[in-house]
Each structure stands twice: as C-alpha cells, then as structure tokens.
Amino acid sequence: MTETVAGDSLYDIAIIGGGVVGCAVFRACVLAGARTVLLEKSGDLLEGASKANSAILHTGFDATPDTLEASCVQRGYALYRELCVDMNLSVVETGAMVVAWTEDDLAQFPKIIEKAARNGVTVRRLDARETREREPALAGDVRGAVLVEGEHLIDPWSAPMAYARQAILNGGTLIRQARVERGVRREGVWHLDIAGRPAMQTRTVINCAGNYGDLVEAIARPSPFRITPRKGQFVVFDKTAHDLFRTIILPVPTALTKGVVVTRTVFGNVLVGPTAEPQEEREFPTVDHDNLEALRKAAFRIIPALREHDVTTTYAGLRPATQFSDYQIEALKTEGWITVGGIRSTGLTGALGIAEHVVTLYRDRFADPAPLENVALPQMPNLVDELPRPWMQPERGPIACHCERVTEKEIETALKDEVLPTGTLGGLRRRTRCMMGRCQGFYCTRRVMELAKAHLPGLVTPIGENQRGDGRDV
Template sequence: MSTADIAIIGAGAVGCAAARRFALEGAKVVLLEKGADLLSGASKANSAILHTGFDAPRGSVELACMQEGRREYLAIRERMNLPLLETGAIVVAWSEAERAALDGIEAQAIENGVTDVRRLTAAEIRLREPELSRSVLEALLVPGEHVIDPWSPFLAYLIEAKTQGAELRFSTEVLGGDFDGEVWRLSTSTGEVRANAVINAAGLYGDRIERLLLGDASFEIRPRKGQFVVFDKAAAKLVRSIVLPVPNERTKGVVLCRTAFGNVLVGPTAEEQEDRTRATVEEATLKGLVARAVEMVPALAEVDVTAVYAGLRPASEEKGYRIRVEAERRWISLGGVRSTGLTASLGLAALAVRIYSEIGQGHAAAKDPVWPKVPNIAEHLPRDWEQSDHGEIVCHCELVTRREIEIALDGPVPPGDFGGLKRRTRAGMGRCQGFNCNARLASLTAGRFAAPLAKDEAA
C-alpha cells in the first residue's frame, strides 16, 4: 500500500480547493468523501456569491482567505471557463436605524481594503433598481460583489487535481485512525488509507473528525439551516444587483439576488438545529421569504416560485473560522467555514499549504499544469442548446441537451449520483422539477449510479 503525502477529509468547497492546491504543489493527494459525489454536504446549497470581504471581521482569517480566494478565482476563471455574472451589491437601509448603521459598514469596508464602495440616495437606487420598493431610504453600493456558478468551480478544481495525480475516493467514510509519529493510518469504509499528513475539511462533521482521530475537538459544530426560495426566470429582469440587508451579529440576513442560471433567489434563513443530515423546508418560513421578497420588489408577486430548498451551514460556537494546527501530528483543521466558504475556499487552500510548509513538509510544484475547462451551464453565456448541432433536448425547462448529460457522465470526475448530475448540467432543476425529464434521465443514467433513478421492475 502506497502512502499519500496528504489525506484530505471532505470534498466540499474547501476540500476540493485544497485537493487542487496541494496537487499543484506536487504533493501526492488522496481525497476522502463519505458522500457519493463532491459537494454532497453543506456546500451544495451555497448562495453562489463571490464576496469582496467588505463586511468581514477586521483582521480576521476569514477576511484574508476571502480576499485571497477571490483574487485567485478572478485570475483563473477564464482558463477554466468559470462564469462571472457582474451584478454588484447594494446594502439597503429600510429604516432610519439601518440608515445610521451604513456609516459603520462603509467605514469597515474601507478599512478592509474595499475602497470602491459609495453611498446611493433613494433616487440613485431607483435608477439602478427601478423595481425596488419605494420605501428604501439609502444604500451602500459594493461594486465588486458578484454572482457565480455555485458548483462548476469545484468540479474544475477536482479535475485539475486528478490530472496532477490526486486520488478521489467517494462513498468513503473515515471510521477511525492513528498516527505513529510518521504516518497516519486511516480506517475507512473502503479500506485503509495511509498518509503523512491530514487536512480536516469535513464541514458539518469537522468537530467529530477531530474527536475521532485526535481524541478531542477544538470547536463544536452547531448546524445552521438556511431555507431558500427560487423565483422563475421571469424574475431576472426585476433585479439587477445583489440586494443585501444591514447584517447583525448572528447572520448576514436574507439576500435577494439573481442566480447564474437565470432565476432570482431569496434567502437564507438562519435556524440552528442539532440534526446534521436533514435540512427540511417549512411552508410558513417559505411563505415568509416570499413575502419579504415581494416587500422588497413588489412585482415579484406576479412571478411563480420555481423551487424551494434548504441547506446546512457548519457554524460553530464562535463566529470565526476554526483553524487547528497540530504540527507534531501533521494535522490541519479548516473548520467552522460558513456562508463565505465559496469565496474563501481557494484562500483557505493556500493557507493550508503555507502551514504545511511551515511544519516541515514541502514538494516540487507542478510545471506547466493542465487547465481543464468545464462546460458552461450559466444562463448569461452561450449554452450547448444554442449550437446548430445540439441534438436531443432532454430537459426542456433548463434546455439541457443529451450531449451535455453524456459529457458529464463520461467526464474525468463523473457524477456519483443524480444530485451530482443535476449540479453538472441543471437537468431536472427547472420549472417542472424533473416531472417531464426524469424518465429519460433514468434511461440515460441506467447502471451509472448506486442509487438508480428508476427501479428494475424485473428485479
């Protein structure tokens, strides 16, 4: 059995970014994910906002990683065919108390290096967002906040990691392990894994992984549920910017914004719960989100809701990221990464590499690495269905072609379940939520997934 340089536990946003970065640094990487596909846990329900860090805690690890991650994303996105929907954001004051709070938010943004922010009067807001409620008083414009595809970047990161020799092991749960002073021996549901060092990027289970392998936990995960409502594509013309509330100590609050897929999203809520696996939606809460969205943009009252969903964020008992380094045991935990993890993931990966180098580990970085391009699934850029030779349209709501589905299924990191296929193609995610295309998708994916879309009646 060969020994990896790095075992990364968790294939969420942070784990995928870390796998890519360590592989590019020349390390032999094995990525362990108990789910059937990448982004099987908290990361699949991210809100897809590329943040500037304007409102992050001053001098925090979170701020540094967000801004480093943002810079790297912008530097590599074109080479990987990753979209950017340039929207900007407005932090909106609906009351005099919120208007007074804008002074502090503006000052914090400038201190955090986001110096292009500026105030908007009610009249200026109406020019920018003509459908926004007339009750708005003032806003802070943050031009650099944008919307991206919430899933394709991490697929691209894993493809690049794999081209550099990383081993990706899905449906692999870590069950135990020990460190003998030289090598970690991890017991998993698919066999033993040996590695010289461990990166804990287990998200909602980060504290449990610490306790399992180190004997104690340096933080406590307190799952925070966020429910979302997605409006139909007709809503896209009603909202141009990311509309942010004045945040409080506990949450950034409910956001209203376009998505890269041509819809408008409102959410998330912030509800603490003990369950780490199930994120339910509640009718009363969803109605409240719709009401809040209509309160902000009255014309949304005439637009249908396409989908609702909920996700869990790996919040902890403290607000900041939870970084634990055990140099003698060659261990790094990247925990407590909440709603800013999409932006910060590349920065956290770079931080982990620096820590790894400081504790005596280093490798020869890859020369002339391959830059994989992932298929575009963003609505504002050319899609496969627009090509003259697009062939069969399988999902008519999202205009997904059979060619796109086959490319995903036969790709270097193929989906491990139906959720993974949806995140790679958007199939089944539209107005009918798969009612019209699931039978065809079941046929195209027969024999591909451990949990098939359709049961074999002869079985």
C-alpha cells in the same frame, strides 16, 4: 486519478471532505507537489454543505477586519478572478447594494462603510433617488443604499468541480464513498480506517469535513470547537422574474446573520434567502411553510413586482457554524494534522484563499515539496445563461431537460467523464442543470433515468420495473 488506490499506498496528504473547501485544498496541495488523496464519504463531491448556497462571489467588504476569514475571502476573491478565465468559470458582474428601509438602517451605514475601508474594499453611498435609479423595481420607500460594485454572481458548483478536476489531472487521487471512521498515528504515519475499504496511510491529514468537522477532529484530539449546523432555507422564483432587477440586494446585517438576500442566479432565476436556524441534525435540512412564507413576504416587501411571479422551488442548506465567529484553521505539528473548520457562508469565495493558507501551514510545519511544473488546466462546460450554451448550437442533438435546455449529450458527457464522472443523481444535476427547472423533473426524469441507468447502477431504477424484474408495475 479517480477511485483507484492500493491499500498500502503512502500519501503525503489525505484530505477528509469533498466540499468546496476540500476541493480547493485538494487542488492546492497537488499543485504544491504533495502526493494527495481526497476522501469523500458520499457518492459524489459537494453533497454536504456545499450543495446549497447563494452563489455570490464576495469582496469581503462586510467581514470582521483583521480576521482569518477576512483575509481568506479577500485572497480567494482575487485568486478566483485570476483563474476563472483559464478554466472557463463564470463571473456575472452585477454589483450589490446594502439597502436601508428605516432610519435605524441608515444609521448603520457609516459603520458598514468604515468596515469596508478597513477591508480594502471601495464602496459608495447612494441616496434614495440614486438607489431607485439603479434598481427601479425596489419598493418606493427605500431610504438609500451602500453600493459594492465588486460583488458578483458565479456558478457555485462548476468552480469546486474545476478545482477537483485540476487536482486529478495533475496526479491527485479522489476516492468517493470513503467514510473515515477512525485513525491511529504510528511512527509518523496516520492509518485511517475507511468503511468497506483498505486502510489508508498518510503522513498528514487535513480535516475539511464541514458539518462533521468536530467529529472528524476527534480522531486527532478532543475537538476545540463544536459544529451546530445553521440551516438556511431559500425560495427560488421563476425565470420570468429574472429581468426585474440586476443588482444583488443585501440587507443591513445583524450579529447573527447577513440576513435575507434577494438576488438573481446565473441560471436565470431569482433567489431569496437564507434563514438562519441552528439545528442538531447534520445532514438533512428540511423546509417548512412558515419560514418559506416569511421569505416570500420579505421578497415582496423588497421588490413588490415579485408578487406577480411564481415560485419554482424551495430548498435548504446547512452551514457548519461553530461557537466561534472566525474560521478554525490550525496546524498540529506533532499530530501530523491540519484543522479546517467553521467555514460558514463565505466558503465558496474563501475556498482558494483558505487553500493557499493551508499549503503555507503545510510547508511551514510538515514538508516543503517542489511545486508542479507544466500544470494541466481543465476547461469547464458553461452552465451560465449569460454565455452561449450547448442547446444554442445547430448540431446540439436532442434536448433531455426542456426547462433548463440541457441536451442529452451534456448528460452523457457528465456520466462518461473519464476524469471526474458523475457519482449521484444530485451530482448529475449540479453538472448539467437537468431536473432543476420549472417542472422540477416532472417531464424530463424518465429520459434522464434512461441515460443514467447504465452509469449509476443501484441509484437508478428504470421506471415501470419492479423488484421481481418481471416487467409488471407494482
């Protein structure tokens, strides 16, 4: 159920943080048989680090072997491939190439291939001719590549929404606008103070708070890690560039970052990024001209034909980096607490593997409930251009967003959803693609606001009305 909970309810598990990892853990805990509530401080899910990523389903070929991250990414990849068909989630099969431009890059290939083998991922080395044959649009001085056929593209928002939806359909509770401010543990029960709401009681807390993970951790103990958000800026090229190439183009990675990726998106654009910039601000990533211009130049260097295509938009996201290279996941038995921190750029792929690991910790340290039977499966609406979409249907009704071909019915369905209704305008965009196209909402915003105003009170001000309500523009 969503948004309804009695103040004196006692949960088995309270999860703090509704990003992709929190949603996956929510699903896993509910299906494991635990009475679970997900607490999200914002008005909708995926409002933090999870709203901005490169949307790649990773094999884990380049993860540090024998780490928790490597095992969770590999397991998450396998679990996603198992359940995506049942939930109508996308996988656009593209493969990826780690591309070499210099002799130094080529010298790294044996290490990349060896690491992939240690991670159980089969890769193949291509010479310059084979690389150009696969992707003719690459710059002519390409020296070779390592082909990773299992790397693919997915919809980065429908997947975590599906995890949360399945949890709710099977008895889980979601509470949005529920910022946990403090907590105290008495006689084996956590009493969590939530801003503007009754205190929440739970036997176990799972910290999935992303960029606020170290601050939330301080509720239970002095945090053993510190979050220093790592900003990643992205450039999005117009849909006219989509057919220039198909394979995800990866750079030879460094110790700090996987580097600048050039990839298509499942929504029909071309994405370039991210940068890797540490910052103290945890919530508001900014973009700047110099870094964005550097991304454009990097894209032109890799695929020269991109010079002929316009940039649709730019954006930035924050990854919850810590001083440690691996995930920070730990069960504190005496505190009734599980820490899930430091989940950086691999969180989208690793989420299901992380969730499975967390449930194992819960069963080992706290309780062993009976798994649910007759589990309900959600069916997610398709947002991917590679598959049929509602606008293609003869009885589609009016289109609200012409750039992204989003129908009014899709927007209304997201707003009126009885299981997981949209809570913010950003949430509406992530559920439908509205206002995300070439015009960035310039033409469709008015109609979208008209459709949304009854469902998002306080968030949508009808255009042309002022605070006095007399109908005159100010």
